Amino acid sequence: MTLPLREEKVFKDPVHKYIYVQDRTIWDLINTKEFQRLRRIHQLGTCFLTFHGAEHSRFSHSLGVYEITRKIISQFERNRYDDWPSEERLLCLCASLLHDVGHGPFSHSIEKTFGTHHEDWSCRIVLGDTEVNRVLREVSPTFPQQVAEVIAKTYHKEIVVSLVSSQLDADRMDYLLRDAYFTGVNYGMFDLERILRVIRPFQGHIVLKESGMHAVEDYLMSRYQMYWQVYFHPVTRSAEIVLHKIFQRAKQLHEEGYTFSFMLPPLPSLFRQTLTVQEYHMLDEALMQTALMQWSYERDPVLSDLCSRFLNRCLLKYVMLERIETPLIDQLREMMRSFGIDPEYYLEIDFPSDLSYDVYRPGEHDEKLPILLLDNKDTLTEISRKSEIVRSISGIHMGKYHLYFPEELLDQCRSQSISPALCKLLRLE
Amino acid sequence: MTLPLREEKVFKDPVHKYIYVQDRTIWDLINTKEFQRLRRIHQLGTCFLTFHGAEHSRFSHSLGVYEITRKIISQFERNRYDDWPSEERLLCLCASLLHDVGHGPFSHSIEKTFGTHHEDWSCRIVLGDTEVNRVLREVSPTFPQQVAEVIAKTYHKEIVVSLVSSQLDADRMDYLLRDAYFTGVNYGMFDLERILRVIRPFQGHIVLKESGMHAVEDYLMSRYQMYWQVYFHPVTRSAEIVLHKIFQRAKQLHEEGYTFSFMLPPLPSLFRQTLTVQEYHMLDEALMQTALMQWSYERDPVLSDLCSRFLNRCLLKYVMLERIETPLIDQLREMMRSFGIDPEYYLEIDFPSDLSYDVYRPGEHDEKLPILLLDNKDTLTEISRKSEIVRSISGIHMGKYHLYFPEELLDQCRSQSISPALCKLLRLE
């Protein structure tokens, strides 16, 4: 069971002005140590190395997702929509607040190296021996399980899942606005109030009145721009790559039995992939940045060099490639080795759309629920069938290959005679 | 000697939209590891525990101070003012950029416990064996010394010092705008463009045209509001106090020869107050937060409890006091001891104006240069002689005593019979 707070609490928030808390359960969840840990995880990972304002944490984003969900539900209640299952209010709010609670430090690189997955960890935290679990169990014994199902998108009511996780969910709406605000890149701004006005529960779905179509177009256009201007920015990618190489190297050294001067719990468990929920709690970005700092003094030259690069922002350079010519890349690897630079750790080919490229592609089978428009005659239509602009954005394939390598490679190339093909590849004239 | 960059570089900044870099020296300074380290120091210390948006770093603030200084000088140059010593341009820019380079993690608490001082460290970094020093020496052999003098406010030209450090300097102007932006508290907004339009070099001073007086009033009013709404917020103060107690306890344990399970370089040097510039570089907030996390598992119960409190935001409660009654406080201390709570670490009386309360008080002898207005007849007048509103703000003494203690103390009090005077003090009915 849950109780209303005796007096509404607020958090001052630069994006939504205020975040309103009316339920004791929400207040208690925010005060758990697992939720407070999100203050020590950057919302945008390494992006602050490209956009210095992007230093905000998953803590403030999680509050923002909660607040947008609260606003949507409060609109549903104000309008007394029959199709809204009002008994699911608290479940939606809790799942919104907690959907990112399992995020680790620099998630992309860590997950890629060690095979963890943040959604699994969110569920483990919700279900495990944690403060979060204790607060949720006060609502009802099965409540933690329900929250975990919403996060895992297996909950039996689509309408609940889609508030937290769909093509137009509270998560995306908050991060676009928030990331735009903190980076200073105003492409991410869209008319949230307009969308909140036209969103409706309808026959088990979350839909939008057709009159709000232009607001949705604008939102999808913002998303498109933010992906290409911010999230896939090649400097951010470069930092991700360096970080991934660091973890790869450390893991390799660990497997080879190398003795680290600096090794703190729970890093060994991370390397062995045996982390418990309690150990996972200690794994924040403060720890990872401390490890990078200490390892920048390790005697292994690759590990120490890569860590210094990350800390001091001497990242890898890049050139754009139209396509990959494997023999040429092999030749480049060979040359790097001849210079004493290990291509395993100093060369990477990156293709943004390998990532979870979040364009709206209604045609493709996607885990994300599509955006549905509701017209005056109560007919539902998937938005791209009505909007030319959405069709246009959906059809765009933009990714280009990027080749990353250390700037020093160019100095070495300049002092040697290298093949014209390699010169051209590396943009050396 | 310095060179212009072949092409102007920009940083996207949410406060100033863009930050423009035109000089190679500035570009190189930003890329030093000492300057990059500022990314790992919060601009507002523990304030993010009160205003969750306040997660911005001294890195972005330092760029902002540089940018405002650049804008002021560029206005001076555009108007070709005779009283502007144009040869000092690069010195002003470098000092603006570097004035905070010596800030450590959670400066207030650390400085209070270990007697370090961030301005001294800024000078040591500028003058020591650092990348910053190497970049500055490329300008001229004496340039690092000049920069250090501006930071230490001993440089022989007041006009240079006052751009970086006065009652209306680039530092204050940036932090008010930036802290307002990131906290979401809009009291800190003032009309920067208007001030930039009326600022002038005049007979060795930085002055403002009298026609801009209202903009300055507005700036001082913003400053007043930010101090009382944000900087002296009792929750932020509570976090500062907990942090100070942690360092005090750790220092005490270290002096007693206690063996820490977690102890990394350069913490021992910090305790012994023998930090070198190289060791200071490692002392960032990632390290301090990692120490707090690891120490939350130490066997010393006071240290471990205080660290958990900070990390999980279970800070100390507070009550406001009109005045301090020493016998009553002694009685409270006694009672706490009887409950097994050490008042040395769990009780604190705080008075904001003990801090460097930054109200504009032209009458008092202050290290800060006052604000001068220039009228049509080229007469200079200190602003409070012209503005009633400034006189009003200057005269306000607002500080109240706050008594901080753990919430658990109240539970224990409730289960015992305690004196009515103590009940009243702790707001127990």
Place this chain on the structure above:
Amino acid sequence: MTLPLREEKVFKDPVHKYIYVQDRTIWDLINTKEFQRLRRIHQLGTCFLTFHGAEHSRFSHSLGVYEITRKIISQFERNRYDDWPSEERLLCLCASLLHDVGHGPFSHSIEKTFGTHHEDWSCRIVLGDTEVNRVLREVSPTFPQQVAEVIAKTYHKEIVVSLVSSQLDADRMDYLLRDAYFTGVNYGMFDLERILRVIRPFQGHIVLKESGMHAVEDYLMSRYQMYWQVYFHPVTRSAEIVLHKIFQRAKQLHEEGYTFSFMLPPLPSLFRQTLTVQEYHMLDEALMQTALMQWSYERDPVLSDLCSRFLNRCLLKYVMLERIETPLIDQLREMMRSFGIDPEYYLEIDFPSDLSYDVYRPGEHDEKLPILLLDNKDTLTEISRKSEIVRSISGIHMGKYHLYFPEELLDQCRSQSISPALCKLLRLE
């Protein structure tokens, strides 16, 4: 009786984002011709000649006042405050919307010359044979009378009057924000959301929780700055003076039996002060500006010159005076006459605080209800007893005398030998 609208209607508003209409009565009132007429009356009279963005109308301000009142009441209802007389909701909303419906073109100058009063006209429109009256009567036969009483501040419940008209009413809150937005002068911005959060009905008054005191200080400071930066700007005053002289001259000519080439209904009734409600409806700024344009071709040289000055923004110059020396002013008048310039129409001494200077002065007997703070113990205190900053602003007397005259006077003075005292007065060297 009133009905809710089948579907909420919205107006896009740049200040409040959206204005929400939920009642048929409000919707119908907005669509009356008397309310639509407000589109043809500038909110800030002649201020657009100083701040070119200030071209907004009383129509948008009136919607804004309504919206703030609606937000306040909706907060009261959400919190189910016992002290809120919920049956007064519609009355408050209608009075908010209509409080300015009687404003005429360039109210200050017209009212000064012809002795009309906009509040009286608001009541006449509410009570007369108008579309507004017909809509109100559909609520109940006595409803128009109630609305008129609220506008006239004679309604028997203070709480209703004070929402629309007090030191912190919806009217002032909207105009500060709106005038700041449209002029671009950001001094008028204050934290409306914070004030909306702490406002309460309490024992027949509208009060503010003490915790919101700083937000009120900020609001009063904004008001102070807007008055001196915008509302009393000497160029705006100059335009008011020219306009007043035009009406004075036209009235004089009319009384002398002069035949105007241009004279349209209802101008003769205005001159004779016999306007009916139907005639008043035609009296908008389009008509007045057309009269000014046509009169700029009248054969009376004074009328034609003054009209050209207003239309083409060749206003009167001004100098600031510490005090009025009557003999010197008489001497100036004499000299003007000798130049053939009639001081009756070309000289004016202005003192801003002659105007309804809207500083917050709780001590003085004022028609405006004061601002009351409510503390934790349910005690009410007038704000200036708690806030030093409010005491400071309240005590400031800033007005200076301004002497207005045509620039051409200076040219004539320069070609003659005039007394040193007059030279000094007019700032001629």
Place this chain on the structure above:
Amino acid sequence: MTLPLREEKVFKDPVHKYIYVQDRTIWDLINTKEFQRLRRIHQLGTCFLTFHGAEHSRFSHSLGVYEITRKIISQFERNRYDDWPSEERLLCLCASLLHDVGHGPFSHSIEKTFGTHHEDWSCRIVLGDTEVNRVLREVSPTFPQQVAEVIAKTYHKEIVVSLVSSQLDADRMDYLLRDAYFTGVNYGMFDLERILRVIRPFQGHIVLKESGMHAVEDYLMSRYQMYWQVYFHPVTRSAEIVLHKIFQRAKQLHEEGYTFSFMLPPLPSLFRQTLTVQEYHMLDEALMQTALMQWSYERDPVLSDLCSRFLNRCLLKYVMLERIETPLIDQLREMMRSFGIDPEYYLEIDFPSDLSYDVYRPGEHDEKLPILLLDNKDTLTEISRKSEIVRSISGIHMGKYHLYFPEELLDQCRSQSISPALCKLLRLE
């Protein structure tokens, strides 16, 4: 010849913060009566009836176009680009400021009815016996002619014309930002600073560095949204149609020798299409609104009804049509006549793309210069060849037919038995 002002002047502007005037010629132009007249012409014609904030004038827009041009040129000068013809600075500034000086009241409707053209009038004002002409002639005897050529797009240097009039000119950039600001519709916001940073003079063209392509995409997307959300809004179109019908009726009556109760100069000249420059000056929106008010009391029922509709915002209703079925429309006209409603004045079919639909369509032969991107190898490419998003927007054909008619028609239809086809057409069930 022109002189710099002794001291830079500024106008406070809500969109650009400040507008800076440095040249005496610009200052004098702003103070001419022809330029001041623009204060009495709405920037967005009848749009204020849809978006009540849209009450801004062509005066503020014209200042904004000047300011953006000034910023672009000042960037060119700061970077000392060889390809910039610096001798054309003043010409560009004057043409920017004056390009709209010939706009009449409610231009679209007036131009449609009376065949005037605002660009022709701008040239007539620049070249005729006007204050504007006198100020320009002080620069040089041929200067007015040059300004007129730039406005008419016949000036021999494309680079000069394209600053004022191209697909990415100062005019469009200002109006998108300004109209977005005043309507409150934030779709019009784009990153002006970014565009100002990447714009370049290059071999006689104004081009953009390819790195700024995303900012241009965003600008074009904003334009697309503003057209469909604001400029082509059916309520605004409805007001335009009513206005057009009013002028059509008045012209018809005039031709039939009808005696108007209200008829002022220069309306007869407008009807006869013999306006002189001096008469055109009197033709502002104050006059037109006064005419509408007076004509609302004319004895011709059609004229009087249409004028009341416009003033009191009882516009025509509309339904959307996929296509035009001529026989059905004829049937509707017949029915209207049988009800005594003249379809000539009360029925209209509107198709937005009949208007100057300002989508970016590089393929079509257009008077507007296209947007060119400059890559690292100094190659120019038209933007739609590089940007998929621009190609998408360019290809969209969105216009739908709208049928406008009075709401009263529906009441009459309801009381009669009308054909099912007409019922369906008018959405009567």
